[in-house]
Amino acid sequence: MVMFGHFVLLVLFGGAMSAEVQRPRGVPLSKRQFYEEDKPFTCLDGSRTIPFDRVNDDYCDCMDGSDEPGTAACPNGNFHCTNAGFRPAFIPSSRVNDGICDCCDTTDEYNSGIDCQNTCRELGRKEKEELEKIAEIAKEGFMFKKQLIQEAKQGLEDKKYILLNNFMDCKKDLEAKVEALRTVKETAEQPEKEAKERHLKAWEEQKAVIRMEKDKARMADVFLELDDDDDSFVSVAELQSHSELDPDSDASFTEAEAQGLLGGVDKVDTVAFETVWNNIKEKYVSESTADVPPPGETAQEETRDTSSDNDSENYPDEDIPEEEDDEDMDEDDEDMDEGDYKAPPASQTDDKKDDDEEGAMPPYEQETQTLIDAAQKARDEFNEAEKALREVEDQIRNLEKEISFDFGPSSEFAYLYSQCYELTTGEYVYRLCPFNRVSQKPKFGGSETNLGTWGKWAGPEDNIYSVMKYEHGTGCWQGPNRSTTVKLTCGKETIVTSTSEPSRCEYLMEFTSPAICQDPTSSDSGHPDHEEL
């Protein structure tokens, strides 16, 4: 109590002292020497000299406004408030006696009729508390920051170490392994390919035989069908009954044309029909199917039935993958991945079956299958190794990217990397993922909007790390792409404290982080100089 009382007394005394110091209204102590009573006053810009009674006589005589420090007469003047108990300040002369209290010591309103309260002490106390709070935050924040710097440094070194040692070695090993396995694979694939080709060739030959036999059987059927009088000859007239065979399709199948088809003779026997058959088989329509309407649908239906029959008969389920596998390998043997291997596209299967009138290819012989299995194993091993290599390469890239990021002078912002911070407002959830992106999502459903991806540090030159800029977000209707400015202030915690949209689609985010805290011991900015008490 005693101490407090003493302090108050001191201040009061100080106040009285300053009032004693004779100087014109509105002049700061530092400029008192220019205003000497009873001596002519020279404008501070030296432009002219006037009698001292024209200082503060409510008429502007000096171009620089220096003769009217205590009135509103000069448009460019300044008024000095002592503000004992708080911070001294300059206000524009236009605020002197304008009926609004600007100086907390009320000195600016000495003739406007308004009753101002002296709030300096209150403000001083508040400011002190505020400054102490800020200093406290700065102190703690700065401690965190040091820790962050340490961690970042360690983290960075670790990462560099991992990168240089583990990952690089690993990469090298994997590259070697991939190359080795590629050779193994290729070695295994050669005999596989040959065996498969052999198998295929044999199958093709077999199919040709089957096809020929079928054709012969059909020819015999057709001969019987055409030979209406059962004389074992097909005659011109018999042929003419099949108008679809008209060579020029002109709706009149003439005798001469029919004779032409029969090789210039009137009739042919089964042997001679072989030649004829080759000319007409494309066009020939069987009498039994010709009048079943509509032919198209029927045909399709039959085909489908056939194929499904074939399917069940000739394609044991377990064989399909191998068959497909074989096809895929031929088309795309380098880039095949597991997905394709396990699930061959269904349509392909169908197409093939439809074509395959001669039935399915028989399963591979044991010998061939062994070669295929061996090659497949080699392929799997190769793919696996390659995938591992790719993963390592990705990790290296990410690490390199991270290491190359500008995380501040001491990498103090590194801890923000790959983190996200959210703020929920009335309508939206805002999400800041530093060095990555900013987004906004409606609280009650709806899709996320990109408010910008990491652009750059964008603070003023002397404090470039105080502002982050995120750019090129989702485009605005009839407007620019969304962008976000993130302002960083010192805080113990890392949090988004507010968001706003000052201009359409230009967002502003306030973000506290210890990483921006300044060393409280290195600057006195927390305590502005109390020039006068």
Added chain:
Amino acid sequence: MCCWFFLRRMGPVLLLWLAVCLSGSWAVDKGNFKTCDQSAFCKRQRAMKPGESPYRALLETMELTNTRLTLQLINDNNKVRLLLELYRLQGNITRVKINELKPLKPRYEVPDVLIREPPTEPLSLLSQDENGVVLSLGSESQRVIVSARPFRLDIVEGRDVLMSLNSRGLLSFEHLRMRKDTFSYKVTSTVASVWDNIKRTAKEEEEKVEDGMWEETFKSHTDSKPSGPSAISLDFSLPGVEHVYVGIRIGCITWIVLWSGKCFCFQIPFCSSLQTVFGKMLDYVQGSSETPQTDVRWISESGIIDVFLMLGPTPRDVFSQYASLTGTQAFPPLASLGYHQCRWNYNDQEDVRSVDAGFDEHDIPYDFIWLDIEHTDGKRYFTWDPHKFASPKEMLQGLLDKKRKMVAIVDPHIKVDTNYKIHNEIRSRGFYVKNKDGGDYEGWCWPGNAGYPDFTRPDMRAWWASQFGYDQYEGAMENLYTWNDMNEPSVFNGPEVTMHKDAMHESWEHREVHNLYGLYVHRATAEGLTERSGGVERPFVLTRAFFAGSQRYGAVWTGDNAAEWDHLKISIPMCLSLGLVGISFCGADVGGFFKSPSTELLVRWYQTGAYQPFFRAHAHLDTPRREPWLFGPENTALMREAIRQRYTFLPYWYQLFYLAYHTGEPVMRPLWVEYPQDPATFALDDEYLLGRDLLVHPVTEEGARGVTAYLPGKHEVWFDIHTFQKHNGGQNLYIPVTMSSIPVFQRGGSIIPRKLRVRRSSTCMEHDPYTLYVALDNQRTAEGELYIDDGHTFNYEKKELIHRKFICFCNGYFTTKSWVERIIILGASKPSMVTLKTADGENQLEFDFDASMSVLTIRKPGMNAGADWTVTLQ
């Protein structure tokens, strides 16, 4: 109703046409608005070509009383009779009214625009024969000649014809009729009396029914036209007229263009909104080769012909004649002549606070900050967004502490929402405009589905006004004022983006009252702001839609312009045109509403706006922020300087508005108003006068290095207000410019009071001293005025004011703390002694003389601005 007025060499003439008028488009979203061909009545009227009029005056029906002449006209084609009324009104005005003699039902006559039934003067018959009559128009040696066959009116002064009506035979009056192709007509016909049949057969020619007479479709909208055809038209010939102002109002923007062809005459933008067709509202026909002549023709969809011919003879006479009919400019609160900062939208209270602080931080004065529609709770006017504007009174108090004010928007479309008090009350009182089927009319606007209060009803307006009471309008305080937008009315899904013409205002179709709607909204709002203070405080209300008489209720802005150089340029003729018809308080959105201005354009717009009556920056929601400090310190300084110049001239602006309130003289006026004998002034639309004494030629060209200003008056001198350089009148002066230049000149012979102590807001400057700028003419004399009152109440009506004329003066009962701190005399020679004589005695004054510019600055005379005094230079 339309009114227009035009000026002839011999003297100006103003013509006021009382009927719904049409206007049209040539720039904005053309497709939304009808062309003349898409509007049946216009197409019918336009099809009529000049020729012999079918109308004949029946002289035997003439009746002449002391105050009026009546006379029947007959259309010889269909035998329909019209009644012509002719009045001589006090102050050299002639009124011509034409209506059907016996209309099927009453035709609409515009109410509430004339401030009173105009007082008449006696007419006397000079001569009469079977061809016509000649009447004397009072003492002015003016006569009106009524010719009988065909009917025509000529107004003659001495041997000159001032104006002719129906000289081209385009008088047309579609009489009201029964519909003939409907069931009801047929029923009526069969039971019709013999007399009816006789009557009908007596008509020699039945009108043919044309498409669009009884129904018309535009886009997806059908206009049911229950009254059928009712259009009217009349032509006027103006011998000797060379220049025309053409005014068009379309959609959300007012287009007014100074037309400087061969004709001389100007016409007014009174067509306050929609109605259709422009094309060529005026059909120009060159008259005889010797004297130039302008022929104009007015077409209206309905109503009656009610024309006021205001015959000057001087421009000032015309202003006073027009003011005697429609009233003068409302005298605005002084603060509203300061700078207004607006944006769609200031997002929340914190935004408002920080913008307000920004002005102080950058030492830029402003008086009003504005809130657009986003401040409301879901576009429910009279409410506040509960999150963004949770404590409006706190916000308003914050502004009040700095002696600043706010404007919040209140539009006339009301969200249909049973949880909204305003809607429920309007609905339960039956105050909404009705659709043609009798239900409440609904349309889409900002809130979605909305109703439109019927502002044509006095009871509705009284209720609306009561909503501005502090007990009704939650969050309102005495420094909150109002902005009426969208009052054309805007209906997003309506025909031509407005209300259906067959919507009903009690017994009248919207067709009849459309142009009046905006005026009524403005009026009801202004009355509300007046009543909330018990009639003490002056209101301030800005409107987008307006009509003849809107000047009585407040300010008008030119609507949704864009950040383009052309829109900056056109703001001058737009506000000049409005000023000519009494609406002095006019401005364009500084910076341009749509799009984003270049920094150069923005600076130039501030410089121009600072010298236009209503000075408000505004911007669209989708544009980047543009508060004046966001463009670098150099540009901040330029904009600050422009705004500060505005504030130094506030005493002059205030005095000009007092004059406009008193006399109807426009504040911002074309040069010819003051120099009607100088044809070089007729076509100027890139410079103008403020009052008589300031000539402004703003820089409105991109990249300008200089401007050429015409300084009028052969014997005048003009002083550059910045350099005090003296220039002779009657010349084109090339002025090199930089980015800081705003070419402004003070007329020699004038005294302009200024306040050079620019503060945070105009209210902060209330008691500040004046500097008198005395610009001497060639005779080394000058005179000027000073007007002072409390700046915000109606007490000036009780003579609580100071209105001094330097040299001669008249005085009221107001006292002021303001004094005179400085007298600057331009064009002076060096005196040996300067003496001030007041009631307290005599004393010598210090002075400073700048010989290079001949500027004498008298230091601190110090007398009270309300006192009598004499300064003698020896």
